[in-house]
Amino acid sequence: MDHNPSFKPSLRLIDATMLVAGSMIGSGIFIVSADITRNVGSAGWLIFVWLITGFMTLTAALSYGELSAMYPKAGGQYVYLKEAYNPLVGFLYGWSFFTVIQTATIAAVGVAFSKFMAYLVPAVSEDNILLKIQMGVDSAGQARFFTFSAAQLVSIILIFLLTFINTRGIKSGKLIQTTFTLTKLLSLFGLIVFGFIALKGDVWHANWTNAWSLHSLNKDGSFSTYTTIAALGAIASSMVGSIFSSDSWNNVTFIAGELRNPKRDIALSLFFGTLIVTIIYVAANIVYTAVLPLHEIAYAAKDRVGVAASQSIFGNIGTVIIALMIMVSTFGCNNGLIMAGARVYYSMAKDKLFFNKAATLNKNSVPGYGLWIQCIFACLWSLSGKYGDLLDMISFVVVVFYMLTIIGIFILRKKHPNAERPYKAFGYPVLPILYIIMGLAFCILLIKFKPNYTWPGLIITLAGIPAYYLIMRNQKPADI
Template sequence: MRFWTAVGLSNWQATNLIFVMAQPSKKCLLQQDVHLKRDVTLLGGVSVIVGSMIGSGIFISPVGVLKNVGSVGASLVVWMVCGLVAVCGSLTYAELGTMIPKSGAEYPYLKEAFGPIPAFLFAWTSSLVIKPSAVAIIGLVFGEYLIHPFFPDCKPVPLLVIKLASACCITLVCFLNCYSLKIAARAQIVFTTAKLLALFVVIACGIFALTQGLTDNLESGFSGDVHWSTVGTAFYQGLWAYDGWNQLNYVTEELKNPSVNLPRAIMIGIPLVTIVYLLTNIAYLAGLSVTEMMISRAVAVTFGNKFLGAFAWFIPLGVAISTFGGANGYSITGPRIIFSAARHGHMPEILATVSYKRYTPVAAILFQTFIALLVLIPNDFDTLVNYFSFSMWIFHGGSALALLVLRRTQPDRHRPYKVPIFIPILVVLIALYLIIFPIASQPAWEYMYATLFILSGLLFYIPFVHLNLRFTFMKPFTTFVQQLFLVAPLSQYYDIKDT
């Protein structure tokens, strides 16, 4: 190591050189060659969007939407409007993603338009809380529904068993994503197909219920009073189920032909999810009474027990498959935020490394998985959803505003896809509503906690990013982790001549 650094190579370059000299290829990794491979096809991109969106939400959130809005008809309107919001948001992100073809979604967009501080606060919030906690919540739902059939006479199911199953789910998707993005993307296609099949079974049962004349809920859909004070919270519940509409932007650098496939995947995936969600909610409302829905913890399971008889086990299995695919989707996309932030110096440099054999951001994936396992603690679902939605819509609105700013400051920049200007304006207005209205109509502590946590990122930004404070033990630690996991920074191959 000392010889190589003595001839002018940095520690990282010397480490990369030593790695590759030990390989028979006789190629050397210097700064700029290990890279992210474009392994995600159009079908893979659609599956990332659909697979990330259809997770645990559609099996749980319908009850939350109905409770908060108070009317069957209004709840269906909320689901439809949430789909339109997802379309508008994703079209806005399509322009940003094709104009700034970098992984990390909101991070590079905020950095380009507003500078490093908003981008860092997004990376701080998303990497440490939102994405890992979302993986943990989805993992818990997976564990509960996978284990439940094995304990039919045990209520409640032992919490430790659920946690172990959840940890296995999270660890397995971590392994898949570390091993190969191509395999993870193919697995996402399989799980997306399986979860759509489960929802189609629910929809088919709903159609059967309608043919049997079970239309009371739908006929009297708008007879109840709409709870206007909690409509914003109802949107939080619905948008949680739609969360994932921007997930493909996190892997833009690994998407084949992103200027074409990113908009296409969005226009295929999100309308498909919206139609499936509306039909699923209609099926729930046809097959169950409002009272049955209100007291149900998992409306899909209650629905399955009523209509599938001996085959009711299919629904818990379908939910487990769906949530596994959702966790896999977040494990594909979430680490790319960490990777992108570390590449710009906003996180430890080891998190910006890539496996030089697998071409995956192993360190970032392991980091997110570690936090997800730490927060694998049951909590109130509604509170967590409200917290996530509030936090994320701050940054969704900021990204739409970034597009408007870049339209003004960089009007001549190449834009392979250009969204009509009224759409990002609408997204900004929707974000303002979703941030302000729930707080004004029904103040809750989680909104204050979310705001304080976001701002607390400044306590780390100032010393470690702005002042560039570094701990001396980080360099040997970085070298050790590189050698342990065979990872290196983005670099460029140079041939080594035989001596």
């Protein structure tokens, strides 16, 4: 394939940082605080959940810097796992990434764009059902239907549009990413500033009077206390939302081959991007507690805390402001996810572990085939309507792969002690070990208290084992 175009290293540090921040910030920060508040029941613990998630994200990002400097090429985490362990472990990550992690996230972010667009254009609402087909009956004798809403249609159009733009070359995707990420960062900053200006003293005092009382908050305003172990389970359950909202920071590692100075800029962009987003997330949640009573955060309509907060800050126009903010946020987020994801499939295909055509670059020096096959799979998730459930279930698997990758730092230092390491993991070995301990605690608590969040994602990942050996037996996957 020597005749194929090669990646064009055209991304600067600012572009890489915007990819990190832009891929992280979607719609989660405006929504998941409702579920967190229901679980922990107090302002202090709400902020603590975001702080501990931010600490874990920063720690992981600082650790990944060493790996990205060692292997500054397309594929990122897939490459790190393959080098530290073996091709099977790398494939299982790539398999999970393609089947659910990236494609279902693209679908979910696309539908989130549609849901908030519906505030401005009601015709694209998820309640506007365009197609309804009966698909049989369930065990209780109730009819089951396949429905297709206007929101799903808009999501599919958005995914196709951004995929097409990214097939035109890295510069097209870069322009959208940097522009939209800067716009949403400034918008969030504005929301935070105006939120503090609009601070309601009585609301703030009420929310922070018993800020460290950990309990579940019921819809009628009552509380339910936890045992010590159950309290830990509640924190872990809460972190499913905050971890999902803080995920995809590693997308910049997938496009290392297109950075001008990857050995330096990936590590720096990981640090700056995750730090910026962590500060914004914590500040936004403090604003929520400054303008909304705790019960209104926990039980905001359809969990849309951002809408409720914006209405409190700006009045009726707040709904339009937050809808526009989230549309900008999700548009830029999906662009980053789409841009980065195809580079993983490219690396897998180079190793004969994905469709052969995904190993080629188009005339614009981007993996066009990988972009389109990712597009098709993401659109199928949009059609299914099941992406939200799967994303809850996959949070467990995402953290498992993060832990395996960070353990890989220790393995690679032993396997290749003399390898060039332009950047070494900050705080090694203390911070990487601390992340592994925290991640392990999170996963164990989810297995115990939220098994429905763990086993489905694990089953999807393990299904990749027979797929891997089938591919290896045939030496290469069939062309499409």
